[in-house]
Amino acid sequence: MSHTSITLKDAAVHRRTIYQLNKKAPVDDKQIEEVFRLAIKEVPSSFNSQSARIVVLLKDDHDAFWDIVRDILKAHVPEDKWEHTGQRIEGFRKAYGTALFYEDPAPIKTLQTNLPAYADKFPQWSEHTSAMHQYFLWTALEAEGFGCNLQHYNPLPDQKAAAKWNIPLEWSLKAQLVFGGEEEGARAGLQERSEQPIGDRLFIHGAAK
Ligand SMILES: Cc1cc2nc3c(=O)[nH]c(=O)nc-3n(C[C@H](O)[C@H](O)[C@H](O)COP(=O)(O)O)c2cc1C
Numbered sequence: 273m274s275h276t277s278i279t280l281k282d283a284a285v286h287r288r289t290i291y292q293l294n295k296k297a298p299v300d301d302k303q304i305e306e307v308f309r310l311a312i313k314e315v316p317s318s319f320n321s322q323s324a325r326i327v328v329l330l331k332d333d334h335d336a337f338w339d340i341v342r343d344i345l346k347a348h349v350p351e352d353k354w355e356h357t358g359q360r361i362e363g364f365r366k367a368y369g370t371a372l373f374y375e376d377p378a379p380i381k382t383l384q385t386n387l388p389a390y391a392d393k394f395p396q397w398s399e400h401t402s403a404m405h406q407y408f409l410w411t412a413l414e415a416e417g418f419g420c421n422l423q424h425y426n427p428l429p430d431q432k433a434a435a436k437w438n439i440p441l442e443w444s445l446k447a448q449l450v451f452g453g454e455e456e457g458a459r460a461g462l463q464e465r466s467e468q469p470i471g472d473r474l475f476i477h478g479a480a481k
């Protein structure tokens with residue numbers, strides 16, 4: 273599926289959590305870069321903070337990230353629980369790439385100084401800004417034909433990742449988006465999306481009858 277040929281609605285419907293991933297990328301690295309550049313350029317941020325920082329790790333660098341997570345987790349997880357955890361990490365490692373979503377606190381601090389009336393709100397809006405980037409890229413990568421899943425192993429790998437990829441330690445890691453080719457049948461058994469009735473969750477007033 274190419275991002276140029278599907279509607280936003282199709283892309284939103286297509287986006288799911290896919291765990292069975294492999295290293296067969298449906299598009300080349302140049303196209304992956306295009307999608308990430310688009311996100312950095314077009315996704316909005318609170319007061320235009322432009323505080324999102326995204327580190328994209330492909331192939332060997334992706335593998336190295338999950339090796340870091342595995343090695344740290346191994347020291348934390350009890351021996352009898354390791355098999356499940358280890359297999360989960362191995363599953364992520366089988367994918368093609370991982371996007372690390374960071375927020376840079378520097379522009380947030382500047383906004384807090386310049387707009388003290390909102391000072392206590394900016395950290396929350398920084399989280400929203402990161403989430404906007406995460407959702408856009410999750411959807412856009414799936415529209416390119418990747419399968420994706422979103423993980424939260426921070427803060428465990430933060431220091432080692434910072435050292436390996438020259439990432440400022442002040443940046444705050446929020447989430448990891450794993451993406452790769454989809455194994456055959458990877459979407460089999462996905463649950464229906466709306467388990468809770470939409471009418472209990474959406475309220476529209478004033479619409480034409
Ligand atoms: C903010 C947020 C955090 C999530 N964190 C995780 C996570 O840490 N690990 C994981 O496997 N899935 C995570 N998910 C995936 C959700 O469980 C999944 O999106 C949800 O069950 C709906 O399924 P779908 O993505 O197939 O539509 C997260 C999703 C969101 C929106």
